[in-house]
Structure formats: structure tokens, C-alpha cells
Amino acid sequence: MFDRHFAVWPEGLPHQLKLPETSLYSNLEISALRYPDENAIIYYDAPITYRELKQQVDALAGELQHLGVEKGDRVMLFMQNAPQFIIGYYAILRANAIVVPINPMNRSAELEHYLQDTQASVCICSQEVFPHIEPLIGHERLRHVIVAAYSDYIHPQTDLELPAEVAAPAQPLTTAGTIAWGDALGAGHQPGELLVGPDDLAVFPYSSGTTGAPKGCMHTHRSVMATCVHGAAWRSGGGREGVTLSTLPYFHVTGMQGAMNGPIFLGSCIVLMTRWDRRTAAKLIERYRVTSWTNIVTMAIDLLSDPDVESFDLSSLENIGGGGAAMPEAVSDKLFKLTGLRYIEGYGLSETIAATHINPSEKPKKQCLGIPVFDVDSRVIDVDTGKEMGVGEVGEIISRGPQIFQGYWNRPLETQKAFIEIDGERFFRTGDMGYYDEEGYFFIVDRVKRMINASGFKVWPAEVESLMYRHPAIQESCVISAPHERRGETVKACVVLAADHKGKVSEDEIIAWCKEQMAAYKVPQIVEFRDELPRSPTGKVMWRAMQEEEWADQKKEA
Incomplete structure (x- = not known):
């Protein structure tokens, strides 16, 4: 068991937590029995x-x-x-x-x-x-x-x-x-x-990967219960008396767990927003004395960019954190000056139904995934050999714990590939490349899998490519990430047109078509026509080389 991080473990918290042997619905049933007349939700007042x-x-x-x-x-x-x-x-x-x-x-x-x-x-x-x-x-x-x-x-x-x-x-x-x-x-x-009960299937948040089609991550009541209980125990925010501002989408595991299932487990109040608006968020924090707010970094940056933010009383906040992108140091410092709080970053995936790692609130590190939480054993291995890596050595992050999914719905082969056995235990291969430091804090440096992180939204290039091939003018498409000032990175499609469509369709027309076919965050913001795509000796499109070229070109321009 990886235990290097126990030296910085939050004071007063146990290393392990016993989970309830009940369904998620039982959390609502119990809270309604205990606090029938207390507010569960406040929705625009x-x-x-x-x-x-x-x-x-x-x-x-x-x-x-x-x-x-x-x-x-x-x-x-x-x-x-x-x-x-x-x-x-x-x-x-x-x-x-x-x-x-x-x-x-x-x-x-x-x-x-x-x-x-x-x-x-x-x-x-x-x-x-x-x-x-x-x-x-x-x-x-x-x-x-x-x-x-x-x-x-x-x-x-x-x-x-x-x-x-x-x-x-x-x-x-x-x-x-x-x-x-x-x-x-x-x-x-x-x-x-x-x-x-706890071992029955409860929710299938969808993830994706190199095969293109989204995959249902099979979570039981027990695995969902795990991160909901873990998050409630880890973060301060008033316990049952706490008030959670809910701005992250509930279809995504971070919002689902931190701002819905967690508060309902505690019997606390959810202040709910349908769409993000920084002025409305500030008013709600002040009006309902919000104590906890989990978000993506771009939301925190937007709130703090409001020239009138200091006119609102945000003093009730006891916990603010999230992830989705690196928190700029200047913004982190402004947050601390305004609220006295450090931004607490964490790490998790759809396959782990939110966090496996969170920074300790008393000793957070910037641009860091955090340390493994309750009952989580996390390691770093060589991608090819499976050999465990040491301090500071980069490899693939793997984890086991009660929040790990059962596998991908209807995809036994992909489920098998997603796990590796070490010391007789089954670990989930995250596909993220990273390392841990002397104190057991984990950091991410790259991805094994193709994925674009646009303002916290995960875009899987193979899925976008699959949808783009429905366009009759597109003979080939390779989707890569491109630098973006606000989103961090965005979606770019390198397209080879079919011979009979060359000169008859524009880049903007391709983008407009994509807007009708797919979610807005997946739509390529840039389309570049090419005569051909670079290929390896085996005929595979060299997407990584194209992506590295894109980022190198941007750095030269900067």
C-alpha cells in the first residue's frame, strides 16, 4: 500500500472510512427522516x-x-x-x-x-x-x-x-x-x-477513449457512495449545516458527487444554478451564506475577474476548489487575498466517480493532483513493462480503491485492458502520465490516451473524428488540440477533402455543420484543410506528431 503521503495527512482524519451498507436512495430517505423541514435545494430563491x-x-x-x-x-x-x-x-x-x-x-x-x-x-x-x-x-x-x-x-x-x-x-x-x-x-x-443495495449497479457516467464511441462506466451504489462520503469527510464546509453552491454540471461526476450526492448524504442545503453566471453566483454566496464551492478553474477565474467582486460578502466560504486546468498563481493569490482560502485541487475520472486524490486543505500544493484519499492505493508504473517507478519518475498513474468502477458496459475487452494486477491486487490504469514527490503528492505531466481538456470538458478526438466522417465532403479527419488563451486548449481538425468536394466547401461550412451534429464543446474551433495527413510506416495517422507541431508553432509565434 502506498503510504508516503501519510506524513501530510489531514489532522484528525482516519486513513480508512467504513462505508454505509445501503443504497444511495437511502441517503435521501434518511435525510428526509432527520430533517424533513430543512431546505434540501434552493433554486433561484x-x-x-x-x-x-x-x-x-x-x-x-x-x-x-x-x-x-x-x-x-x-x-x-x-x-x-x-x-x-x-x-x-x-x-x-x-x-x-x-x-x-x-x-x-x-x-x-x-x-x-x-x-x-x-x-x-x-x-x-x-x-x-x-x-x-x-x-x-x-x-x-x-x-x-x-x-x-x-x-x-x-x-x-x-x-x-x-x-x-x-x-x-x-x-x-x-x-x-x-x-x-x-x-x-x-x-x-x-x-x-x-x-x-450497495453492490447493485447505480449509475453509468459515460467516458470515451481511443475507440471513439463513449463508454458507460459501471458504478455500483457502493462506489458512488465512496466518493460522496470521502468528499464530505475530507472537505470542511460546515457538515450538515454547510451550504453548497452547485455550478458544475450534474451529468459530470465532480458536480454529481460534490454538489448533489454529497450534500444529500449530509442532509445539507444545495444552492443550485442551471447555467454559470458570475454575478448570480456572487449574489447567491452572499445571500445564502454558502460555505463550499467546487468548480472548474475557469469559473473561479471568471468570478475573480468581475471588477465588482469585492462588493460582495464572500466571507462565509470555507472551502473552494476543483480542477479542470492549472490554477494561475496570480489568480490563486487574488482568491487568498479576497477569501483567505487556498484553491484546493483534486483529481478523478468518470471511472473513479470523482476524486481519488485531493490536496490537504492545510498543506495544498499548486498545480498538483493532491494525495490519495481514504482507502486509495495509488502508484506510478512504466507504461510498457508495468514496473513500479520511484520518486520523481514519470509513468502511468494507477489506482485501486472503493470508488473504482466495475468496468465498461458491454465492453469486456476494453475493461480487461483498463486494469493491471500488482501484488495480487487489481489497479485501474488511468491513462494519465505523472509522478509523485517525496511527500507523496501526485502530479500529472501528459496523457497516454488521446484527450483534449477544453475548460474542464473532456473531448475525445476519436469520437469527434467519427462524427465528422458523416460529412460527405470529408475523406479523412485528424483531431488534435491547439492552444487557446481562455480554454487552455481547444479542438482543431485537420481535414482532407474528398476529390469531388475540393474548392466547393469552406472551413467555416465544416464548422457550422459540426455545430449541428455534436455538443458545442466538441466542435472544432479550427479547421485546416490538408492535401494529406502524415502517416507512420505502418499506415497509421501520426496524430501525436501533428499535435506537437501545432504547439511548437504556437510557441514560436509567442
């Missing part, structure tokens, strides 16, 4: 108590079972952050089913894959993304779509500026197979017996 939250979860779970959802079925959850996401998430679990959270930026072409892979018969979505799932009703097994309007949960007297999709009134539904959110909750169906 509209409060929802734990009693109300549980009642609505149970009502929706009953409707899901009435629609035929059975134990182990997958149900798609396709919307932005809102009370309906939380209700939908826990209702799916209460119906003994598995949550499939889908990025609301996805379009119909991308949704086809999720339906084929999960064979979901029901989707819960919001009305602004409904047009993308509507044409797929009847595709694969999808038969029912429950559609929600965020405005149903808005406080009529709020003075907060609302995003357009939040302010929009509910629209009538005419498509066969659709059910309005209010009708689903008002149908009066009660759920049957809760049949799932």
Missing part, C-alpha cells in the same frame, strides 16, 4: 425541503415503474442542472434502475449511440433539449420521454437574472410517447419495494 424532495422522488419512481422500468434497466437523464435532475436521479434509483446521465449539449446523432448502448426505454429530459431526443422516440427501445420545464420550480419574486431556458414557460407536448413532468408526478403511482 425557490426552496424545496427534504420532505418535498422525497415525496416528488417517490412519485416519479412510481411513474417510472408504471411505464415498465424494472430492476437493472437503464434510464436516460438528459438535462441541465435543475431540481428535476436531482428528483429524476433519485427516482431512477428508487425504481431500482440505473441512471444514465447525458451531457445536455449532445445532439441527436450522439444520442443514437447512448440509446443503442443502454437500450433505455425511458428518458427524462428538459424541454430545451427535447427537440434532440424527440426524433428518436421509437428508436431502439425508447418509448417514453418525460419532459420538464425548469420554470415550474422558479420563485415568482426572485430578483436574480434567469437564463432564457430557465425563464421559459412550459410548452405543450403533442408527440406520442411524451409525458409532461407535472402529469408524471401527479399520476399517483407509488413505487414498489426497494430492491437494490
Whole structure:
């Protein structure tokens, strides 16, 4: 067991934590029993108590079972952050089913894959993304779509500026197979017996990789419980009395765990935003005395860039951190001056349902992944030989612990490749290259897998390439990262046009087409036409050489 980091372990915390032998739904049930009249959610000034939250979860779970959802079925959850996401998430679990959270930026072409892979018969979505799932009703097994309007949960007297999709009134539904959110909750169906426990599958956050198609990471109630309990224990923020500002998307594991499942486990309050807005965030921190805020670095930078930020009282904050990109030192210093807090960075993946490593709050290191948390054994190995590396030696980061996923849904070969056995124990291969220092802090330097990190959004080039090949003018495409002043890095596509389309289509037209086919964060910001792509002697496209060339050219220009 790797224990070098125990010398800097947070004072008063045990090295191991015993996890509850219950389902995630039980966390809500217990909090509603303990604190029925306390606020579970505040959504743009509209409060929802734990009693109300549980009642609505149970009502929706009953409707899901009435629609035929059975134990182990997958149900798609396709919307932005809102009370309906939380209700939908826990209702799916209460119906003994598995949550499939889908990025609301996805379009119909991308949704086809999720339906084929999960064979979901029901989707819960919001009305602004409904047009993308509507044409797929009847595709694969999808038969029912429950559609929600965020405005149903808005406080009529709020003075907060609302995003357009939040302010929009509910629209009538005419498509066969659709059910309005209010009708689903008002149908009066009660759920049957809760049949799932800690070792049943609970949620499939989707990751991707070199094969292009997103893969469902199979997480049990126990593995999800692990990082939700670990995060609550590791971070200060008032415990049950704490207040969490939720700005990270819930379909992503960091937001899901740190700002939804964690607070519900504690029975604390979630102050919820659908879309990021720095002025609204500052008002909410001040108004509701927010104690904890997990974010991506670009959000923290944006908040601190507000010329009026010092006019807001942010003194209630006790914990602020996250990841997604390196925190600039100047911004970190401004944060400390304003709040007295250091930005606490952590590290995790969809396969680990959030953090395996977090910086100790009393001794954080800048631009550092942190140290392995409770019950996590993390090592660094040689990519080719599997040999363990020593202090300061770069290799692939591997981890084992209670939060590690069971494998990839429907992909046994890729599951097998994702693990390695050392000392009789099964370790997950993260695909990230890094090292640890003398004190056991881990640092990342590169990736084994192809991945672009654009403002915290993970873009898998092979997936973007696969979608681009649907364009009739594209003969070949190679997607690489390019430097970007604000996002850190962004998506660039090097394209070889088919002979009969050369001179007939522009780079901008390719980008416009991509915007219609894929989530906005995946869309190439740069398209470069080439006569051919460089290849190795075996015929493989040399993407890494192209990417290194791109970054080298930018450095020369700088």
C-alpha cells in the first residue's frame, strides 16, 4: 500500500472510512427522516425541503415503474442542472434502475449511440433539449420521454437574472410517447419495494477513449457512495449545516458527487444554478451564506475577474476548489487575498466517480493532483513493462480503491485492458502520465490516451473524428488540440477533402455543420484543410506528431 503521503495527512482524519451498507436512495430517505423541514435545494430563491424532495422522488419512481422500468434497466437523464435532475436521479434509483446521465449539449446523432448502448426505454429530459431526443422516440427501445420545464420550480419574486431556458414557460407536448413532468408526478403511482443495495449497479457516467464511441462506466451504489462520503469527510464546509453552491454540471461526476450526492448524504442545503453566471453566483454566496464551492478553474477565474467582486460578502466560504486546468498563481493569490482560502485541487475520472486524490486543505500544493484519499492505493508504473517507478519518475498513474468502477458496459475487452494486477491486487490504469514527490503528492505531466481538456470538458478526438466522417465532403479527419488563451486548449481538425468536394466547401461550412451534429464543446474551433495527413510506416495517422507541431508553432509565434 502506498503510504508516503501519510506524513501530510489531514489532522484528525482516519486513513480508512467504513462505508454505509445501503443504497444511495437511502441517503435521501434518511435525510428526509432527520430533517424533513430543512431546505434540501434552493433554486433561484425557490426552496424545496427534504420532505418535498422525497415525496416528488417517490412519485416519479412510481411513474417510472408504471411505464415498465424494472430492476437493472437503464434510464436516460438528459438535462441541465435543475431540481428535476436531482428528483429524476433519485427516482431512477428508487425504481431500482440505473441512471444514465447525458451531457445536455449532445445532439441527436450522439444520442443514437447512448440509446443503442443502454437500450433505455425511458428518458427524462428538459424541454430545451427535447427537440434532440424527440426524433428518436421509437428508436431502439425508447418509448417514453418525460419532459420538464425548469420554470415550474422558479420563485415568482426572485430578483436574480434567469437564463432564457430557465425563464421559459412550459410548452405543450403533442408527440406520442411524451409525458409532461407535472402529469408524471401527479399520476399517483407509488413505487414498489426497494430492491437494490450497495453492490447493485447505480449509475453509468459515460467516458470515451481511443475507440471513439463513449463508454458507460459501471458504478455500483457502493462506489458512488465512496466518493460522496470521502468528499464530505475530507472537505470542511460546515457538515450538515454547510451550504453548497452547485455550478458544475450534474451529468459530470465532480458536480454529481460534490454538489448533489454529497450534500444529500449530509442532509445539507444545495444552492443550485442551471447555467454559470458570475454575478448570480456572487449574489447567491452572499445571500445564502454558502460555505463550499467546487468548480472548474475557469469559473473561479471568471468570478475573480468581475471588477465588482469585492462588493460582495464572500466571507462565509470555507472551502473552494476543483480542477479542470492549472490554477494561475496570480489568480490563486487574488482568491487568498479576497477569501483567505487556498484553491484546493483534486483529481478523478468518470471511472473513479470523482476524486481519488485531493490536496490537504492545510498543506495544498499548486498545480498538483493532491494525495490519495481514504482507502486509495495509488502508484506510478512504466507504461510498457508495468514496473513500479520511484520518486520523481514519470509513468502511468494507477489506482485501486472503493470508488473504482466495475468496468465498461458491454465492453469486456476494453475493461480487461483498463486494469493491471500488482501484488495480487487489481489497479485501474488511468491513462494519465505523472509522478509523485517525496511527500507523496501526485502530479500529472501528459496523457497516454488521446484527450483534449477544453475548460474542464473532456473531448475525445476519436469520437469527434467519427462524427465528422458523416460529412460527405470529408475523406479523412485528424483531431488534435491547439492552444487557446481562455480554454487552455481547444479542438482543431485537420481535414482532407474528398476529390469531388475540393474548392466547393469552406472551413467555416465544416464548422457550422459540426455545430449541428455534436455538443458545442466538441466542435472544432479550427479547421485546416490538408492535401494529406502524415502517416507512420505502418499506415497509421501520426496524430501525436501533428499535435506537437501545432504547439511548437504556437510557441514560436509567442
